Amino acid sequence: RPDTPLLEVEGVRTRYGMIEALRGVDLSVHAGEIVTLIGSNGAGKTTLLNTICGEPRAHSGTVRFAGQDITRLATDRIVRLGIAHSPEGRRIFSRMTVYENLQMGALIADPAHFQDDLRQVFTLFPRLEERREQRGGTLSGGEQQMLAIGRALMSRPRLLLLDEPSLGLAPLVVRQIFAAIQEINQRQGMTVFLVEQNAFHALRLAHRAYVLVNGLVTLSGPGSELLANPEIRAAYLEGG
Ligand code: ATP
Numbered sequence: 001r002p003d004t005p006l007l008e009v010e011g012v013r014t015r016y017g018m019i020e021a022l023r024g025v026d027l028s029v030h031a032g033e034i035v036t037l038i039g040s041n042g043a044g045k046t047t048l049l050n051t052i053c054g055e056p057r058a059h060s061g062t063v064r065f066a067g068q069d070i071t072r073l074a075t076d077r078i079v080r081l082g083i084a085h086s087p088e089g090r091r092i093f094s095r096m097t098v099y100e101n102l103q104m105g106a107l108i109a110d111p112a113h114f115q116d117d118l119r120q121v122f123t124l125f126p127r128l129e130e131r132r133e134q135r136g137g138t139l140s141g142g143e144q145q146m147l148a149i150g151r152a153l154m155s156r157p158r159l160l161l162l163d164e165p166s167l168g169l170a171p172l173v174v175r176q177i178f179a180a181i182q183e184i185n186q187r188q189g190m191t192v193f194l195v196e197q198n199a200f201h202a203l204r205l206a207h208r209a210y211v212l213v214n215g216l217v218t219l220s221g222p223g224s225e226l227l228a229n230p231e232i233r234a235a236y237l238e239g240g
Pocket of ligand 1: 041
């Protein structure tokens with residue numbers, strides 16, 4: 001079907017022991033969209049991204065990618081299908097150089113595309129090109145975030161998952177990162193699913209958004225609509 005979402009999450013429940021972190025989440029992301037999931041600390045945002053990637057696994061419900069049920073696939077299979085994850089805390093390889101980190105991202109991609117993809121990442125983040133021989137662990141927080149996104153892009157994904165790319169970054173750097181995400185979407189047509197506590201930037205960027213509270217989606221709509229919603233403003237934007 002032409003209108004099959006690229007990513008479809010249906011009734012997903014995930015638990016850690018006795019704690020149910022996701023209590024029946026439904027959402028979808030269509031090709032070409034930027035969709036964001038906002039929610040406060042502990043709402044279950046990271047758990048959802050990790051569940052999409054197969055670790056931890058949903059104990060009920062379904063995750064579909066391009067119409068295929070991936071709920072029970074191993075993470076490496078999911079990655080090979082075309083889902084790239086830039087995880088919380090960035091998790092770059094700190095002893096490897098910028099260039100080596102990007103090579104790691106490209107391991108599952110066709111080597112024929114490596115130079116082109118590298119060029120694209122360096123065009124998006126010139127700072128990474130300037131620092132290509134520098135070790136990951138010595139980069140600033142913003143540069144590490146650029147590297148985490150660049151590394152994810154090097155696998156040529158069809159879907160890019162970003163876990164709190166603004167976390168711990170100065171406002172100017174946050175703006176740069178969000179501008180880059182928008183550019184990836186507009187120039188390359190990349191589909192992006194982004195989870196954020198920084199609701200203001202995330203909603204401005206998003207075509208559509210979902211609000212996660214305590215493991216459940218409580219609200220959804222166009223980013224601009226949620227941005228204007230008084231309840232959202234009071235809960236996530238005021239003073240933030
Ligand atoms: P944050 O922005 O603080 O990371 P979040 O919305 O991403 O919040 P999660 O990290 O997904 O939230 O956590 C959701 C719930 O699951 C929380 O109550 C958390 O304590 C719990 N949780 C997360 N990871 C684990 C784990 N490995 N073991 C046990 N409980 C966990």
